[in-house]
Amino acid sequence: MGSAEERSGVLRQDEFEDLARHAAQTNKALRLEHLNGKLGVKPVPDGDHETIIEWLSRLCIQARTDWWLATGIGLRVEKYRGGNARPDGVLAPSGAFAGQGEWAESEGVFMAVEVTSFDSDTNRRDRVEKPAAYAAVSIPVYLLIDRQKGEVQVHSEPDGGRYQQVVTVPYGKSVHLPDPVGFELDTEDLKNWIG
Template sequence: MTVMAERASSQLSVDMFERIAEFAGREDETVRFEFIDGRIGLKKVTNGNHGAIIMWLIRQCMRARPELDLNPLQGLKVEAYRRGRARPDGVLAPVDHFVGQGDWAEPDGVLMVVEVTSYDSDTHSRDRVEKPKAYAEAGIPVHLLIDRDHRSLVVHSNPDPAVGYRDVHTAKLGERLTLPDPVALVLDTEELRQYAD
């Protein structure tokens, strides 16, 4: 579940957000903080099915691309001019890519970000609109959205900071899906059908 808090356009800086997120994260480990499109997002720790989807994808990536890590904890600087802060459900990058980068890493060198929808009131705006736009503005080559509501996988590729991702492909859970370069991974998603609820 995510709760978004509106802000006045110039009242909260990225530096202030990072301090709030660091302090609050130490006080309550059941939420993760994001700053997308000028709003603070409080993202509750995921449920078992959500976590099972991420672990399934981590195993697929490790088998097919052992030179890469799918990190479920790394925060990224996103949006135009890196003014946003996102905590994707997974960030695919070369092994040890994030060593020494801290909580909020630059997106340069990231091959793919992964999001899994949650069952909350702002999933549509956050996961299907705001985050794809922020990831495209940051130039991340591939964004994979595992959409449990629609029982589908949506692959965004060919980012254009001015318009978002130019290529969007949707597959149903259970189908084989090829993730484009630079990920170059084929997923048989039949197993994911059991985790969609």
């Protein structure tokens, strides 16, 4: 008989990472996440989704040439329960993830980025669970580009499992990305990719 955690069906960090690795080898389009004690599947991005990430990546490099908006990297999140998220983008110093493998520690990450998909889990995943997970590991800025609502949310000042500041602007307005990111984001171009 296993531990109480094993009997309750909660995946341990190492079990999840083995499962995710196996799933990716079996089906390249299958990208698993483990948040709030639950196993989830991250949707495969569409063309507009990828174009938004490309656009944001260019802006981040223009702001600082020693930064990189990494895509496809997994982050270990949720300090106490163990969790794994695959942000659409992770802004960090260039080379920050060298040698870390598929699931990197969140230390040194400036900003996590999510672009909403058109699936039934978007509200729970991108608007509730992800901000809580990123705040729990003290990622300074969480940027949510919400295609359903046509708006951008900038979460900052992490404190435990929540961000103390949330600024929301509609597409077309500029919004300040707080330090350590520290630049103005003009969202006018996002009107081209509402979906």
